[in-house]
Amino acid sequence: MAQYTNYILVCGGTGCRASQSEQIIENLKAAVDQYGLEDTQVIRTGCFGFCEKGPVVKMIPDNTFYVQVQPSDADEIVREHLVKGRKVERLLYVNPETHELVPDSKHIGFYKKQLRIALRNCGFINPENIDEYIARDGYVALGKALVEMTPEEVIKEIMDSGLRGRGGGGFPTGLKWQITRKVQAPQKYVVCNADEGDPGAFMDRSILEGDPHSIVEAMAINGYCTGASKGLVYIRAEYPLAVERLKIAIRQAKEYGLLGENIFGTDFSFDIEIRYGAGAFVCGEETALIHSMEGLRGEATVKPPFPSEHGYKGCPTNVNNVETYANIPVILLRGAKWFSSIGTEKSKGTKVFALAGKVNNVGLIEVPMGTTLREVIFGIGGGIKDGKKFKAVQTGGPSGGCLTEKHLDLPIDYDNLLSAGSMMGSGGMIVMDEDDCMVAMAKFYLDFTVEESCGKCAPCRIGNKRLHEILQKITSGNGTEDDLTRLRNLATVIKDTALCGLGQTSPNPVLSTMDNFYDEYLAHVREHRCPSHQCRELTQYFINPEKCKGCTLCARVCPVHAITGDRKIPHIIDPQSCIRCGTCMEKCKFGAIYVH
Amino acid sequence: MNEIHLPKTKVAELHAICAERNNDPGELINILHAAQGLFGYLPPEVQQVIATELNIPVSRVYGVVTFYSFFTMTPKGKYPISVCLGTACYVRGAEKVLEEMQRQLEIKVGETTPDGLFSLDCLRCVGACGLAPVVMIGGKVYGRVTPEKVRDILSDYYLKEQ
Numbered sequence: 001m002a003q004y005t006n007y008i009l010v011c012g013g014t015g016c017r018a019s020q021s022e023q024i025i026e027n028l029k030a031a032v033d034q035y036g037l038e039d040t041q042v043i044r045t046g047c048f049g050f051c052e053k054g055p056v057v058k059m060i061p062d063n064t065f066y067v068q069v070q071p072s073d074a075d076e077i078v079r080e081h082l083v084k085g086r087k088v089e090r091l092l093y094v095n096p097e098t099h100e101l102v103p104d105s106k107h108i109g110f111y112k113k114q115l116r117i118a119l120r121n122c123g124f125i126n127p128e129n130i131d132e133y134i135a136r137d138g139y140v141a142l143g144k145a146l147v148e149m150t151p152e153e154v155i156k157e158i159m160d161s162g163l164r165g166r167g168g169g170g171f172p173t174g175l176k177w178q179i180t181r182k183v184q185a186p187q188k189y190v191v192c193n194a195d196e197g198d199p200g201a202f203m204d205r206s207i208l209e210g211d212p213h214s215i216v217e218a219m220a221i222n223g224y225c226t227g228a229s230k231g232l233v234y235i236r237a238e239y240p241l242a243v244e245r246l247k248i249a250i251r252q253a254k255e256y257g258l259l260g261e262n263i264f265g266t267d268f269s270f271d272i273e274i275r276y277g278a279g280a281f282v283c284g285e286e287t288a289l290i291h292s293m294e295g296l297r298g299e300a301t302v303k304p305p306f307p308s309e310h311g312y313k314g315c316p317t318n319v320n321n322v323e324t325y326a327n328i329p330v331i332l333l334r335g336a337k338w339f340s341s342i343g344t345e346k347s348k349g350t351k352v353f354a355l356a357g358k359v360n361n362v363g364l365i366e367v368p369m370g371t372t373l374r375e376v377i378f379g380i381g382g383g384i385k386d387g388k389k390f391k392a393v394q395t396g397g398p399s400g401g402c403l404t405e406k407h408l409d410l411p412i413d414y415d416n417l418l419s420a421g422s423m424m425g426s427g428g429m430i431v432m433d434e435d436d437c438m439v440a441m442a443k444f445y446l447d448f449t450v451e452e453s454c455g456k457c458a459p460c461r462i463g464n465k466r467l468h469e470i471l472q473k474i475t476s477g478n479g480t481e482d483d484l485t486r487l488r489n490l491a492t493v494i495k496d497t498a499l500c501g502l503g504q505t506s507p508n509p510v511l512s513t514m515d516n517f518y519d520e521y522l523a524h525v526r527e528h529r530c531p532s533h534q535c536r537e538l539t540q541y542f543i544n545p546e547k548c549k550g551c552t553l554c555a556r557v558c559p560v561h562a563i564t565g566d567r568k569i570p571h572i573i574d575p576q577s578c579i580r581c582g583t584c585m586e587k588c589k590f591g592a593i594y595v596h
Numbered sequence: 597m598n599e600i601h602l603p604k605t606k607v608a609e610l611h612a613i614c615a616e617r618n619n620d621p622g623e624l625i626n627i628l629h630a631a632q633g634l635f636g637y638l639p640p641e642v643q644q645v646i647a648t649e650l651n652i653p654v655s656r657v658y659g660v661v662t663f664y665s666f667f668t669m670t671p672k673g674k675y676p677i678s679v680c681l682g683t684a685c686y687v688r689g690a691e692k693v694l695e696e697m698q699r700q701l702e703i704k705v706g707e708t709t710p711d712g713l714f715s716l717d718c719l720r721c722v723g724a725c726g727l728a729p730v731v732m733i734g735g736k737v738y739g740r741v742t743p744e745k746v747r748d749i750l751s752d753y754y755l756k757e758q
Contacts, residue, residue: 014722014723014724014737015723015724015725015726015727017737018724018727018730018737018738018739019727019739051724051725051726051727052726053726054726054727197720198721199681199682199683199684199686199720199721200682200683200684200721200725201721202721202723202725205723206723237629237666238666238719238722239723275625275626276625276626276629277664277666278625278628278629278664278665278666278667279664279665279666279720280663280664280665281720292625294622295620295621295622295623295624295625295626295660296624296660297659297660297663298663298664313622354725356683356684356725356726356728357683357684357687357688358687358688362684362725362726362728363726394683397683428683430683430684430687432687436687441687444683444686445683448720454663557744559696559699559743560699579695581692581695581696581743582692583743583744
């Protein structure tokens with residue numbers, strides 16, 4: 001077997017692949033061959049998390065971190081870094097504050113403040129190679145559970161760790177396992193919910209792409225504890241790469257005897273199958289997910305009975321989310337005491353967030369519970385893009401709410417976010433700046449909910465549609481103050497009466513923006529004005545004749561030819577044909593175009 | 597309803613798809629995935645065949661097809677375009693990109709161009725939020741798309757066709 005001393009890790013996550021990381025890997029391999037470097041191995045890993053600067057290439061052992069690498073850089077990296085021993089400075093990360101080059105990943109602000117437990121292997125190992133997972137203590141926890149511990153002991157360890165469901169609800173994981181264990185039935189199931197539907201959250205996908213074996217291992221442990229011999233992964237068909245890597249992981253685990261009959265020589269047998277989702281947000285809800293796995297429409301049903309009693313095919317079923325599973329092996333290896341020492345009083349451990357929107361460092365991050373929003377957005381996230389002003393952050397996706405400046409020093413945990421009018425959700429975190437209209441934002445989320453409502457209960461099916469219509473009326477400048485009262489009343493009724501988690505939380509974006517940005521709503525209905533100039537019907541573009549030099553650029557870029565004027569003579573925008581796309585304003589070099 | 601006559605060989609393949617899964621109604625979604633892979637879309641005739649094979653009412657098949665956004669009853673273009681309207685893409689201007697796409701292609705979301713080259717859809721998050729706004733054409737992901745870039749992106753495909 002070849003002995004390697006140098007490793008080149010290349011991110012093979014979806015984001016970096018979209019920026020040609022596969023080609024980079026090929027070119028690196030070719031260069032390594034060309035220079036005859038037999039001690040160097042090129043490895044395609046899972047997501048590094050630092051998507052903003054992708055594609056990312058990391059050199060081991062010295063941790064040099066190259067960012068925004070192009071396929072044409074491969075030769076230089078190998079020649080300079082490995083053959084000549086010099087770093088390729090132009091590809092190093094530049095500290096945005098000091099403008100200094102950062103030599104390795106340990107000194108990058110984005111990583112310094114993170115604690116990676118669920119993402120421990122993402123970006124370190126080749127997810128398609130079980131040996132690399134095993135080399136990082138993979139499947140040791142499963143062995144320990146099966147050989148040294150009783151199911152009750154494992155459940156107690158998970159309970160003591162304080163781990164709560166990472167999919168949104170925050171239900172204590174150990175307790176859930178215990179409930180399923182106590183139900184007597186000839187057949188039980190454990191399910192991994194990988195139907196990541198929150199637009200803007202991609203942690204589950206990254207874990208499955210970067211560390212699929214940790215899910216396989218944790219599901220087997222879950223099966224041992226709850227008495228299930230069968231595991232099902234419900235995964236979005238829109239995640240082809242995650243599906244592929246999971247399939248490989250399951251196959252390898254079977255080959256190694258880590259899935260199948262009599263695992264580790266015990267009488268425990270366990271097998272995993274994959275079920276595909278087909279694009280329905282509501283299927284993230286347990287009962288809807290189970291119906292979908294049964295080949296039905298993914299409609300939610302009233303609980304109780306809970307899936308732990310009456311789930312898939314009527315059998316007791318334990319459903320956990322991907323990120324929850326990813327924590328299980330570590331807890332068993334390092335102990336409940338260690339895990340519960342991290343985080344806040346009622347929320348233990350870490351949480352993965354997909355940080356996106358108007359923030360400098362878009363990416364996947366993991367921080368201890370109790371970290372403040374400020375540390376996440378300004379510390380790790382590097383602040384707001386283009387030096388603009390922070391306005392709000394939406395956590396919890398379409399079920400969550402907007403948090404504002406005054407919440408920035410709030411320690412993030414399940415309960416704090418709830419009492420602030422938002423929720424943890426699956427961990428989407430979308431940052432908005434001064435250009436974003438909060439009324440339009442609420443409408444955007446309602447758009448989503450209206451489309452994704454399963455239609456089973458009237459409050460969600462009809463109520464959300466009416467909410468959306470009122471918001472449409474307000475954003476087009478036809479709203480009145482009565483509409484605001486109506487909006488709030490209806491939102492409250494939906495929250496109280498809808499059948500499942502989707503409906504009960506769908507008015508949250510409306511209510512939280514009304515609570516925090518009521519003045520914006522008022523501006524829309526009283527003055528028929530959108531303070532952020534985002535609602536098209538309420539804005540109009542003008543050209544300042546004193547500043548316009550008549551360069552004709554705006555007329556040329558206007559997609560609908562709404563701008564007219566001769567060379568060197570101030571131009572005019574025809575408000576009738578203008579579609580308010582803002583292209584002219586972006587392009588004007590003289591700042592002559594303004595919006596009202 | 598337009599008359600669609602399925603080629604016999606494909607019907608045989610569809611039967612095989614159902615049989616592989618023991619004609620089990622619980623496998624309906626997996627069967628639909630496979631059928632859509634085979635035909636590119638799920639026209640009423642395909643749904644009828646599946647319903648007969650699984651011995652369930654066609655209404656149930658139709659109910660599932662229309663419930664999930666991944667399934668479609670209209671044929672997609674040779675180059676299916678999906679504009680990501682996830683939140684991260686939305687706040688970075690995906691709506692404007694979508695509008696420009698509609699204008700350039702002269703079709704609306706959910707439609708296919710008369711020449712069958714392009715179809716236009718929205719999707720919710722491909723998870724490449726670092727590249728927002730994102731457009732997918734076939735399997736290829738375009739990142740940091742602006743309305744101005746739309747014409748260039750499309751013209752690559754037009755050139756390829758000539």
